[in-house]
Amino acid sequence: MSTAADGAAGRTASRPRRTRRRLLGAALLAALAAVAAIVLGAGFGRDPSVVRSVLIDRPAPPLHGATLDGAPLDLRSYRGKTVLVNVWASWCAACRAEHPVLAAAQRSYASRSLQIVGVDMSDKPADARRFLTEMGGANYPSVADPNAQIAISWGTFGVPETYLLDAAGTIREKAVGAVTTGWIDAHVAPLLGAP
Amino acid sequence: MTRRRIRALLGLLALVAVTALAGVGVWPALAPPRVVSLHDRAVAVETTLRCPTCQGLSIADSLSPIAAGMRQQVEHQLAAGATPGQVRSYFTARYSDWILLDPPRRGVGWLVWFAPPALLLAGLLLVRRALRQRARPTASSRQNLAAAAAFAADPPACADLPEPVTAGLTDLQAARLEADLDPAGQGGVDDALARLAAALYDHPVTAAPTQPAASDAGENAVVDDAQRLGSAPRRRAARYALPVAALLFAGLLGATLARTVGTRPAGAVATGNFATPPTPSGPGLAALQNGTQEHPDDPRAWLAYATALDQAGRLAAAEPNYRMALALDPANVAAREQLGWLLTRGGSPTEALAILGPLTRGRPDDPYPVLLVGLAQRGANQPQATTTLRRYLHLAPDSPQAPLVRALVGTTP
Numbered sequence: 108m109s110t111a112a113d114g115a116a117g118r119t120a121s122r123p124r125r126t127r128r129r130l131l132g133a134a135l136l137a138a139l140a141a142v143a144a145i146v147l148g149a150g151f152g153r154d155p156s157v158v159r160s161v162l163i164d165r166p167a168p169p170l171h172g173a174t175l176d177g178a179p180l181d182l183r184s185y186r187g188k189t190v191l192v193n194v195w196a197s198w199c200a201a202c203r204a205e206h207p208v209l210a211a212a213q214r215s216y217a218s219r220s221l222q223i224v225g226v227d228m229s230d231k232p233a234d235a236r237r238f239l240t241e242m243g244g245a246n247y248p249s250v251a252d253p254n255a256q257i258a259i260s261w262g263t264f265g266v267p268e269t270y271l272l273d274a275a276g277t278i279r280e281k282a283v284g285a286v287t288t289g290w291i292d293a294h295v296a297p298l299l300g301a302p
Numbered sequence: 303m304t305r306r307r308i309r310a311l312l313g314l315l316a317l318v319a320v321t322a323l324a325g326v327g328v329w330p331a332l333a334p335p336r337v338v339s340l341h342d343r344a345v346a347v348e349t350t351l352r353c354p355t356c357q358g359l360s361i362a363d364s365l366s367p368i369a370a371g372m373r374q375q376v377e378h379q380l381a382a383g384a385t386p387g388q389v390r391s392y393f394t395a396r397y398s399d400w401i402l403l404d405p406p407r408r409g410v411g412w413l414v415w416f417a418p419p420a421l422l423l424a425g426l427l428l429v430r431r432a433l434r435q436r437a438r439p440t441a442s443s444r445q446n447l448a449a450a451a452a453f454a455a456d457p458p459a460c461a462d463l464p465e466p467v468t469a470g471l472t473d474l475q476a477a478r479l480e481a482d483l484d485p486a487g488q489g490g491v492d493d494a495l496a497r498l499a500a501a502l503y504d505h506p507v508t509a510a511p512t513q514p515a516a517s518d519a520g521e522n523a524v525v526d527d528a529q530r531l532g533s534a535p536r537r538r539a540a541r542y543a544l545p546v547a548a549l550l551f552a553g554l555l556g557a558t559l560a561r562t563v564g565t566r567p568a569g570a571v572a573t574g575n576f577a578t579p580p581t582p583s584g585p586g587l588a589a590l591q592n593g594t595q596e597h598p599d600d601p602r603a604w605l606a607y608a609t610a611l612d613q614a615g616r617l618a619a620a621e622p623n624y625r626m627a628l629a630l631d632p633a634n635v636a637a638r639e640q641l642g643w644l645l646t647r648g649g650s651p652t653e654a655l656a657i658l659g660p661l662t663r664g665r666p667d668d669p670y671p672v673l674l675v676g677l678a679q680r681g682a683n684q685p686q687a688t689t690t691l692r693r694y695l696h697l698a699p700d701s702p703q704a705p706l707v708r709a710l711v712g713t714t715p
Contacts, residue, residue: 161398168396196367229367255371262396264354265368 197238205285225249316548323556464505470498601631651681669698
């Protein structure tokens with residue numbers, strides 16, 4: 108145990124062991140720093156409030172109720188058409204900007220089987236009707252949803268949000284925020300039928 | 303007991319104290335409530351669901367319309383017999399796991415739950431090693447190095463030297479041999495000597511039993527003396543710093559938790575200060591009205607509806623509901639007080655006095671009915687109003703209404 112050779116081995120083994128431990132510690136620290144940097148960097152770029160809808164490519168949830176005019180409406184009656192379900196409210200500022208875009212789309216593409224259906228969320232019918240009158244009337248029906256139950260069953264985060272359904276009743280796309288003509292051209296037009 | 307054992311014991315005590323006191327603070331909030339109403343169960347589920355339009359708020363605390371709709375859905379489902387898990391699944395199916403305030407215990411979610419304690423543990427281990435290494439320089443103080451050199455020059459002959467000391471001696475011999483061959487190896491000798499000093503510091507060698515080692519006993523005594531004198535005060539302070547800090551932390555944590563969380567009723571939110579009185583909005587009033595229609599014999603339903611209407615400023619609508627609640631339960635103090643106050647405000651003070659009368663007869667020293675009666679008497683221009691209001695000030699001189707009442711009565715504070 109106490110020969111010179113063993114002693115030498117003991118001495119020369121200790122320095123690499125120490126440097127190895129230091130290297131291991133440094134490597135661990137570098138790995139942690141890298142992971143933290145990647146996670147933070149990736150996260151900072153994302154808007155935490157935008158979550159991709161889990162309903163994309165799934166069948167649309169049920170939608171039925173009374174419209175603002177009192178007539179009954181069921182989404183299933185529009186099967187075979189390209190449908191835009193637009194969740195809005197009279198107290199929502201962005202919905203004012205969005206309404207003309209939707210009205211124009213309904214006018215242009217009605218002949219190509221587009222049907223827009225509104226869901227008036229957490230709103231009083233009188234306020235909603237006043238809003239529509241101010242905007243120059245509506246050329247598509249809106250279902251009253253005073254307690255947001257329909258909106259919640261569709262996974263709505265806020266207003267305005269719009270769901271695009273194809274002719275089979277599957278949700279293909281969801282717009283969070285006001286819909287623009289660019290979005291309609293990009294996502295709705297390809298699904299429309301022949302004129 | 304050696305110093306080392308004391309330190310270890312203190313550290314263990316500190317750990318136990320931190321855990322125990324933290325548990326003491328949180329325990330009252332975790333105890334299940336004895337009577338669980340539908341509302342309580344709904345709130346328990348609501349505090350775990352995120353409001354979609356707000357950052358980091360639960361739907362229990364949010365005022366947005368989506369949160370109100372989600373609360374209604376939660377109550378509806380719980381009333382229909384769903385479990386909290388089923389209610390949460392309903393929302394995660396439509397909003398993804400993001401809707402849960404706690405990260406899910408699945409897949410990557412486990413990382414979020416385990417990473418903090420694991421990193422804390424790693425940090426503690428690093429701190430322990432850093433503290434050990436910081437103590438080493440004292441072991442390598444000049445005195446200790448000299449003592450180690452003396453020890454190495456004439457090591458004791460007893461065979462049961464501690465293993466690190468033997469290894470240190472061997473390393474030192476090897477280093478000296480190498481230094482003889484290669485002058486650049488002198489640094490290695492210093493390293494080996496330092497390691498031997500450290501080994502002797504960690505494993506003090508007691509006096510050898512054999513007589514020829516009398517000088518060894520002297521050298522070992524030198525080593526012991528060096529250890530005692532050279533390093534004691536700083537080492538002691540450094541070693542006790544961590545356990546003392548942990549005990550201080552545990553004490554403060556326990557005291558603060560007991561004060562802020564210990565007094566909360568069972569089942570309430572464990573932390574935070576969300577004391578939001580429910581603002582009766584349109585849907586809320588409708589729900590309360592439904593309550594009175596569904597439970598026409600329950601005075602509490604009528605009282606709740608009446609209170610909400612009262613708070614919303616609709617006194618005329620609230621009055622018949624208060625009367626209904628009182629008719630169903632003449633002993634209901636809240637209904638009587640609120641109806642009396644409403645009648646006073648609404649311009650019928652004499653009727654208010656008739657309603658409030660039984661309250662003061664039953665509980666003459668309760669200040670609030672005295673205040674209401676006094677205000678009703680004042681509304682009816684009765685002369686005894688001043689006496690009654692002065693009696694209220696005598697019963698409750700520090701209440702929030704006292705300054706206003708003093709102004710009415712005309713006395714100086």
